[in-house]
Amino acid sequence: MDSFEHNRESWNELTTLHADSDFYDINSFKQGKSSLNHIEIEELGDIKGKRLLHLQCHFGMDSLSLARQGAEVTGVDISDTSIQKAKELANELEIPARFLRSNIYDVENVLDETFDIVYTSYGAINWLDDLDKWAKIIKRYLKPGGIMYMVEFHPFIYTIDDNLEISDSYFKSQALETVVESSYTDKSEVSNKNLKHIEWHHSLSEVLNSLVKSGLGIEFLNEFPYQVYNCFPNLIEYGKGKWVFNKYGDKIPYMYSIKAKKPENYNL
Numbered sequence: 001m002d003s004f005e006h007n008r009e010s011w012n013e014l015t016t017l018h019a020d021s022d023f024y025d026i027n028s029f030k031q032g033k034s035s036l037n038h039i040e041i042e043e044l045g046d047i048k049g050k051r052l053l054h055l056q057c058h059f060g061m062d063s064l065s066l067a068r069q070g071a072e073v074t075g076v077d078i079s080d081t082s083i084q085k086a087k088e089l090a091n092e093l094e095i096p097a098r099f100l101r102s103n104i105y106d107v108e109n110v111l112d113e114t115f116d117i118v119y120t121s122y123g124a125i126n127w128l129d130d131l132d133k134w135a136k137i138i139k140r141y142l143k144p145g146g147i148m149y150m151v152e153f154h155p156f157i158y159t160i161d162d163n164l165e166i167s168d169s170y171f172k173s174q175a176l177e178t179v180v181e182s183s184y185t186d187k188s189e190v191s192n193k194n195l196k197h198i199e200w201h202h203s204l205s206e207v208l209n210s211l212v213k214s215g216l217g218i219e220f221l222n223e224f225p226y227q228v229y230n231c232f233p234n235l236i237e238y239g240k241g242k243w244v245f246n247k248y249g250d251k252i253p254y255m256y257s258i259k260a261k262k263p264e265n266y267n268l
């Protein structure tokens with residue numbers, strides 16, 4: 001089995017746990033609460049009427065929250081269970097959105113259109129080994145003048161271990177393989193004990209340079225001194241929805257966001 005098949009299998013199992021978890025709080029979402037955070041809402045701005053492609057959409061809560069803000073959303077994810085659950089949610093809540101199951105790297109087999117916005121968020125690019133290939137796919141799916149927006153966990157936090165020491169290299173180049181025992185949501189244990197996750201941590205320069213190389217123009221790069229999710233060990237909440245490591249507080253970066261644009265005259 002290749003890395004992506006391992007990840008597909010493990011995400012299938014995790015999705016089932018996530019959809020029932022307090023962390024994802026699907027009931028509040030069903031009652032109308034947005035699953036988006038203030039950062040992406042503010043930085044994306046008005047998305048009414050925009051055609052938006054959500055890469056690695058998981059089981060669709062963020063995609064459907066974007067659709068509730070007026071975007072015409074297509075979500076893509078490698079996990080069968082995620083896409084099935086996303087379709088069920090869209091049907092149940094009668095929110096128009098389209099969901100496609102595909103590895104991001106194979107998405108051209110199932111999608112041949114362009115979009116105003118390509119969007120990806122929190123815990124996505126660490127499942128991709130080749131960011132140059134990823135950035136080319138983003139550019140392929142943007143109309144001239146279209147924007148890509150991403151908000152992600154800062155690669156620096158992956159250097160910190162469970163004892164809050166900086167023990168891992170920031171400049172990792174190799175795949176990291178872990179046995180999946182539980183989910184980051186509420187530590188629920190997975191039933192299949194043979195699941196593996198294979199991920200790749202990318203430095204900020206690697207992310208940025210892949211976008212620049214693809215021909216997109218960087219509009220901004222922002223870094224944040226807190227985390228919006230309590231999804232890493234040993235975080236404490238120091239303000240509403242702002243999580244930090246006790247030892248480092250707001251002295252280190254926890255998240256970053258990037259907006260990039262495909263030039264208006266790209267096809268000229």
Ligand SMILES: C[S@@+](CC[C@H](N)C(=O)[O-])C[C@H]1O[C@@H](n2cnc3c(N)ncnc32)[C@H](O)[C@@H]1O
Binds near residue numbers: 004011078
């Ligand atoms: C942590 S979740 C992303 C959550 C995201 N912030 C959201 O809820 O919208 C990571 C997602 O990436 C998906 N994924 C992992 N590798 C992928 C790949 N190669 N192609 C497409 N999706 C992938 C997983 O199935 C999972 O749903």
